[in-house]
Amino acid sequence: MAELIDGKAIAARIETDVAEGVGRLAREQGYVPGLAVVLVGEDPASLVYVGRKSRKTRALGMRSIEHRLAADASERELLGLIGRLNRDPVVHGILVQLPLPAHIDSARVLDAIDPRKDVDGFHPVNVGRLSTGTGGLVPCTPLGCMRLLDTVITDYRGLKAVVIGKSNIVGKPVAMLLLERECTVTVCHIFTRDLPEIVRGADIVVVAAGHPALVRGDWVKAGAVVVDVGINRITAVDGSSRLVGDTVFDELGHAAAITPVPGGVGPMTIACLLSNTLEAARRAIGPATGHVR
Secondary structure, X not given: OXXXXXXXXXXXXXXXXXXXXXXXXXXXXXXXXXXXXEEEOOOHHHHHHHHHHHHHHHHOOOEEEEEEEOOOOOHXXXXXXXXXXXXXXXXXXXXXXXXXXXXXXHHHHHHHOOHHHEOOOOXXXXXXXXXXXXXXXXXXXXXXXHHHHHOOOOOOOOOEXXXXXXXXXXXXXXXXXXXXXXXXXXXXXXXXXXXXXXXXXXXXXXXXXXXXXXXXXXXXXXXXXXXXXXXXXXEOOOOOEEEEOOEOHHHOOOOOEEOOOOOXXXXXXXXXXXXXXXXXXXXXXXXXXXXXX
């Protein structure tokens, strides 16, 4: 039977480490890391996510700063707010909750965030640093995937990894992180031919396609490690609904280890966001903490 990679437990350990780091920073340097979250509009899912992030930020001893703009707020207004947050010394991390209203250019907004405060890791500077291995802030979900893999893999060198999905948010960053660990990486997408056969050769499978039940049991070889990033809500005939991943979980008992949905990658995203915020604060403070500006 496959080992279950418990994202909730691993995220809790990361959060404990972050809380200890925040406390140490406050005691020794007199600094409290601050995370500013910006929400435009009243999207129900975004409201839930922002509330969850804010509560967790405060619970770990950080300063939580929320800015809520109306759905019809202009792009200029939002960019002005980001500019002020970039200059605010008590703000170490800035997160703009996506999706944004259609009249706002998301790429332009994300590009406006100071890369040093880009705790989501989406700014082109941080993307470039990730691709060259030069120390930028890493996107939260891909970082969470690697932290999960680290609990079951000690030596990545030469392993064959298949990443299904080529998004800028998960697929591409995960592929680069696996390359840094000396894996041989294949990135698959909607136009990939012979996808099942490609997956069958993988030691590591990371699925981030947004397609429920895409990866079947006979696609995955015995002993492979599977990270399922998919979160899909499906509705049964009786009207009830449940969350499932991009794999058919019940068919993967022959894998060495697998993440569940829910309870796998999901909890890691917020934990890694807060870890990034602490790291951004350390870098902002500079040499006194052993980090460079």
